[in-house]
Amino acid sequence: MIAVKATLVRDLTLLLRRRGEVLNPLVFFALVITLFPIAISPDPELLAVIAPGLLWVAALLAALLSLDSLFRSDYDDGSLEQLLLAPQPLAALSLAKVAVHWLLTGLPLALMAPVLGIMLALPAGSYAILALSLALGTASLSLIGAIGAALTVGLARGGVLLSLLVLPLYIPVLIFGAGAVQAAILGDGVAAHLAILGALLAASLMLAPWAIAASLRISING
Amino acid sequence: MIAVKATLVRDLTLLLRRRGEVLNPLVFFALVITLFPIAISPDPELLAVIAPGLLWVAALLAALLSLDSLFRSDYDDGSLEQLLLAPQPLAALSLAKVAVHWLLTGLPLALMAPVLGIMLALPAGSYAILALSLALGTASLSLIGAIGAALTVGLARGGVLLSLLVLPLYIPVLIFGAGAVQAAILGDGVAAHLAILGALLAASLMLAPWAIAASLRISING
Amino acid sequence: MWAFIHKLGSPKWFYTISAKLQPWFWAAAVLLLVVGSLWGLAFAPADYQQGNSFRIIYVHVPAAFLAQSIFISMAVSGLVFMVWKIKVADMAAAVMAPLGAAMTFVALFSGAVWGVPTWGTWWMWDARLTSMLILLFLYLGVIALRGAFTSRDSASRAASVLAMVGVINIPIIKYSVDWWYTLHQPASFTLTSRPAMPTEMWLPLVIMVLGFYSFFIALTLMRTRSEILRREANKRWVQDLVKGQVEETR
Amino acid sequence: MAFASFSEFLAMGGHAPYVWSAWGVTALLLLATVWHARAEQRLLLKGLKRRARRENSARGSAQ
Amino acid sequence: MSLCLQARQLACERDDRWLFQGLDLDIRSGEIVRIEGPNGSGKTSLLKILSGQLSDYQGELFWNGAAMNDAREHFLANLLYLGHAPGIKSGLSPLENLAWYQALSGESNEESSGANGHEEQRLDALERVGLAGFEDVPAGQLSAGQQRRVALARLTLTPRALWVLDEPFTAIDRHGVADLERQLVAHAQSGGCVLVTTHHELTASPLLRRIALG
Amino acid sequence: MSLCLQARQLACERDDRWLFQGLDLDIRSGEIVRIEGPNGSGKTSLLKILSGQLSDYQGELFWNGAAMNDAREHFLANLLYLGHAPGIKSGLSPLENLAWYQALSGESNEESSGANGHEEQRLDALERVGLAGFEDVPAGQLSAGQQRRVALARLTLTPRALWVLDEPFTAIDRHGVADLERQLVAHAQSGGCVLVTTHHELTASPLLRRIALG
């Protein structure tokens, strides 16, 4: 347990030390959202229709891109070797790393999304659901994405390969996440969507740590 | 000149040796494009309206993400130091590296875009312009992006910072690129758009190599 | 000539001369801002169309002007630093960036608030708003890049390069966004097509703009002085200066 | 004077929330930058003085 | 407590070339075992196999008489491995780096008067490797040798019986090398065991045993 | 051709600590200059300043009497620098790595009977550093010492007068070290000059001069 806590603290310190870097996924999120009206059309009526999808895709990409660095620096400087040789269960240690990732990426993304919703003329009344669905969803995304990050950490150009591995797995989360927001706009019940998002999170919490641990072992071996 | 050619050949060999990695940006492009119908709506009429924008944004992101590795491995293994100490002009050598990047990323993206256009119900008649505008545009993107890649190569979590630096600079290219496709759909003249894309490319060709060289020197220093 | 430029760039010289200039700019800033605010808020007549919401102009426009000017000053300082290796220029650039970002934010925020009574929406993808938003991102990029380096020298030079690259791009971005906007949108509301302002409305605006610029100069002088102390803490002249102050207080 | 009374001034002809929030945020940010600059300066000088005093006393005790 | 790492009929093939074949090893408490051989003879590969990082080998491993697969947990709790890469985060200070390793090794806080005692230990360990004064500098700003010294500080920080060290003398200066050699001998004398590769000449010691590869 | 690298009143400050101050250096043809000092004394920093990679210093540099800024091109054309990192691409074979360095050094093809002659040279250079048989293995699969040997092959491949070597003996085995030492002496004797840092003891030679830092 101490080792898990220490890993949590260490990763938090590392990330908070460079406060700018915590902001990066947020800024990326905002930037991508800015690109769409410029590339598509500034017409608010059109934007309102596509806003839930755009927001979810952009948040998903922001979370995805920040994943690449999750294990990379540990791998490069040899800390990962040491993590594997620690007498603690690797699954718990990697869960700590994923938790830090979500706290500093997923959660802020969820909190920031409503502001960007305003800019995309998202209809009123769906803002709370947008934030909630993102908070739940990004937790699953972090867990699932960490498996991909662990598998690609030993490879030179991991970044794009990671997206390739992970994006297909993200699709269920995306469907129910964006679906929840659209349901909120249409006034339908959102409970079902949120329940499924919760179930997805529970399932990934149970399974992902083991997959991450196994993937890390594979990466170190090669 | 020999050194420039050799750098071209070396980088091409390195990338082609891992043929999988050349495909990565393409697969990323395709995956992001499939996310949109899932997140927004499968309605072809709606998709047709937003297709040019979505295609351009997705291609831009794919090009952007592959940039991060442009100088990174050279930095890590010390080759970059050696590149700087070569008696050749650094601007020319870095131009060779950027050219390889475009050949293996921008050009394939441009060639592949029409296929994805079909999936998004892009109206007929704009396919050639889509490919042409992407081919011209991604060349500018590679050049501008390389400045950001050079500035962030020495930094631990360069990936997302790179996006932050580079995306605002990409906006003119995006406007005229997506604009060209939209003009083609509406049957307006596309010559003006393409001419401006060409002008942007010419300007970046003139200025970017020097900025890249200066940035590389800075990164090696710190 | 060279000697003069380098003397100008010497931190010590700058530290002494700025001590003399600083109070004047602070005084001007306070005077202009107070007069301009009172005039603009209480005495200028209400707009015949927008009523009193129009009074937002007195913070909105100065902030928007300043946001753009600061980026240009930052790039010029960067150029001076890169070409003549004048460190004071870089220190000034470093302290300008956060203020510039703040001003950009003020322009965005006041504009967004103003949009509610006039346009009925917080935000729309108007050309000027869009380019202002991009300017904010450019500022954030420069600040983040400077913070990402551990070596101060590299951080300074990287930020200078980025500021210069950015400043070349600002007109290009503005031009293309303008062009894009006219392409897309019927000009339902534009910022520029308002009737010419009467003098009673226009004069306080000029005063506010001047006040904002004085504030910018005063604050930059002050923070550059702090930055000088921070970076030159080990230099002889700083230690002598501090010792002098310590002895005085005894 | 464009307003008849102070309460009218505060009401801003019904636009109070907009005018005052815009002005308020601006004033707040300007004041915050000044406050930050002053705090920064004071902290720096304090540190430098402490150091100078320590060096003084170190030299004093060495003699 | 006597420890014993055994290998039987160990063989490793890389690219159709046998690095070693039929290797029998017995490494016991109180020994310093040095693996020798020219560049590319398979020293690093052997250490990785013995420490359980490389599973691409033939033959069997035993820890205290039990097959390695069954005894892995006990084995890891006794192992300290330092590889070619120092395992030091360049964004963290030496003190923070060591704090993580200390926690990773699973030391409970009760053992030595709470968290404060731990901090003392870390400061001591850093002082012993000559890094007093550099405790709070980001490790990325240290010189090559200083970074390796941070890694070496782990030797005194977390008490482990089996040290597996791959070229520990890299980038270390003359004084540092002498100190480290003394430390290895002391560890072996106090019942630990050391498995080391190096191209440096080690001063002869009755505890030293050589195994030549290639 | 006599070469001369001079430094006058060189000083370098890192984090408010002076690594060296008022350093005067004269490095001439026919000399092996060894920079000595404990870990963190500034050897690497000095080499980086002298080779023009670090611009964060005070003092002046001269190359053959001319200020370094004016003579940079001629200086670079005569310089071979090997740093802590070997500069070898792990995805390319040793042969391909050397081909790039050869082209980077700006050798024109006419000089030696076309591209074929170049290939011969590369094979020779690899053989001389003991890598015959590993020419086409991806460098990432070589051992630590073998990777450094690929970098060392550049010494014989591209004829440069001034060698600046930062810990060239890292990870090299005993034979390799002796070979390399002989090579350094031969280079100095034939009119080149060598600037080297190492914690290895170099065999005494009349050409060797020491400069102590820290």
Ligand code: HEM
């Ligand atoms: C987020 C929203 C807004 C942003 C980012 C914004 C941005 C700007 C900028 C950058 C300028 C300076 C232009 C220059 O340099 O010439 C400006 C000027 C101005 N803005 Fe806004 N604006 C916003 C909303 C509004 C609104 C809602 C109104 C009122 C209807 C308004 C009225 C004006 C006026 C009257 C000027 C001065 C006219 C001129 O100099 O051309 N703005 N704005």
Ligand SMILES: Nc1ncnc2c1ncn2[C@@H]1O[C@H](COP(=O)(O)OP(=O)(O)OP(=O)(O)O)[C@@H](O)[C@H]1O
């Ligand atoms: N990028 C940097 N930023 C700040 N300080 C640095 C940086 N690089 C090195 N230093 C500091 O400069 C000092 C000298 O480092 P340098 O690498 O020159 O030492 P060295 O003599 O080569 O040591 P070694 O024998 O360990 O290689 C170190 O104390 C280190 O802390």
Ligand SMILES: Nc1ncnc2c1ncn2[C@@H]1O[C@H](COP(=O)(O)OP(=O)(O)OP(=O)(O)O)[C@@H](O)[C@H]1O
């Ligand atoms: N990942 C790998 N894949 C394939 N072959 C490898 C790999 N790693 C090492 N080898 C091969 O195994 C051989 C032994 O490598 P190893 O690193 O064990 O040598 P070493 O004895 O440690 O050498 P050094 O003294 O240079 O460190 C080398 O010839 C190398 O080519």
Ligand SMILES: [Mg+2]
């Ligand atoms: Mg080895």
Ligand SMILES: [Mg+2]
């Ligand atoms: Mg060194």
